[in-house]
Amino acid sequence: MPFRRLLRRWQGALLSIVGIVATVWLGVNGQLGLYIHPRYFVFTMVMALIAAALVVAAFALVTAAEDEHEILDDGGRWAWLWSAGSILIIVSATVGLLVLPPATLTTATVAKRDLNGSTSDLTQSEADSLVGGDYSTFTVRDWSSLLRQGAGEDFFADKTATVTGFVTPDTSDPENVFFVARFVVSCCAVDAQPVGIPVYYPGWQDEYPTDSWVSIESGFETNPSISSEEAIVLVPSTITPTEQPAQPYVY
């Protein structure tokens, strides 16, 4: 019973500590962007520090005298199940947030979320405003929006894309074409939608594993692939493997 009472009283504080340490650690190491949009960084860190102060105050001030008012629910013979569930949640949270290394989403999620579907593009007016801009600063999202909204071969003929993204196969011709892709995030990784630019590079699998990060500087051409559904592709002469950037998502 004392263990159950301790667990019931302090499980929130323990989970708070796990969440706070994970959040602050990610923030200090510049990795919060793996999970949430940058607009939340300051708010998230401030609330973590306020919560940390409250946790410390709780340990310092909440005494056994509080038990005078404690509710005791014996829970019958299934009481152990409640304790087991609590421990499972605390252990799972600790492993997920603190033991496993921070990571981005992978190609497994690309397959679930309609790469370059209409859901991940810029709006038509946003895409229109890109035309005539500084093409050297365009992201994967900018180029993929222009491709999807039918800018046409003439438009792309003299353009050079300089982009970085992860490798994910084109399902319509996985042997010869892959996408250099990014996830677009509006709130957190849960709403991430994949966007990508098709790259014609036969035998790419031998050099660049799926989910590895690459940088490409290349012009656009008509897709030489017969089976791929993509009309215009990058046809790079060289592809440079690179490290995952500090902010792997685009916004």
Place this chain on the structure above:
Amino acid sequence: MSRTTALRPFAARKRPGRGLIVGLVIIGLVILLRAFAPEAPADTLADTVRDFVTLSISVVIESLPFVFLGIVLSIVVQIWLPEGFLLRRLPKNPAARRVVLSLLGMLLPVCECGNVPLARGLIAKGLTVGESMTFLFAAPILNPVTIITTQQAFGWDSGILVWRIAGGFLIANLIGYIYSRHPKPESLLTPRFQDACALGDHHDAADGKIKRSAGLFTKETSAMLPALFIGAGLAGLIQTAVSREVLVTLGSSPVWSVLALMALAFVVSICSNVDAFFILSFGATFMPGAIVAFLVFGPMIDIKMLALLRTTFTAKTLVQLTLIVALCSAALGLAINYAV
């Protein structure tokens, strides 16, 4: 299952400072654990498992500060504001009270996760169950951050913002009205939360406000955080199991588009403050009624929210609430699709 509730005499008081040392030791150990954890992504995990972990953590990291904010506001309402400060100012007429409560989010712009602990605090201070529901369901939509982001995403001309505000207001007030007619409203609450409310009247006034705040923080985090972690895990699990492509293919049907985006809102569990940006990119694919249904249904009911609400309301109540909100949101979406 039998249930016993008792006030247990305490045996021994903790020595001053001992708890602080225990707390600091635990925090130090957790920091050490994180410091010695591997930094490189775990290649041993299958991609699907890795993404499940990433998605679940994402929900936790995004929601946790809002839950903390809600708990802090709840502490302010229960301990720091003068007795009856908020409730005394509400109109006496029940309908007018609900109208005012549905606008309370304008003053306390917390997203839906933070509203749950705040609503618990308001119930503990005397708000009725029906009134708390009106606040809970209206506040995520009728708050300045949500209104500004929806306006930025869709503007005024599309009508989506107006429908969202009107829909959220009407549904929240309807639910408040329905549950105000309940003969035993306390039976809508979990027994544990009923007990906590009962004990709230027996606060030891001799304790300082800081100590009571710390005590309330431990109680509220113990209620809310397990629910948040369970909700995050479920949201991550369903996201890795269900293909979003299936939903998107339903976009052009007046009926299916509404149901598809409501299902998406339920699964994605996205914060109401930014859901307009997320759904904006669906605008070209889905009909306006479906967008409105997403923007009205999502802030009220989703996986994460149900897990959080379960700390306070019985499962039967949550099933009823889900059905009412879903039917009203669907009716609103369908009416817009067919009438506009």
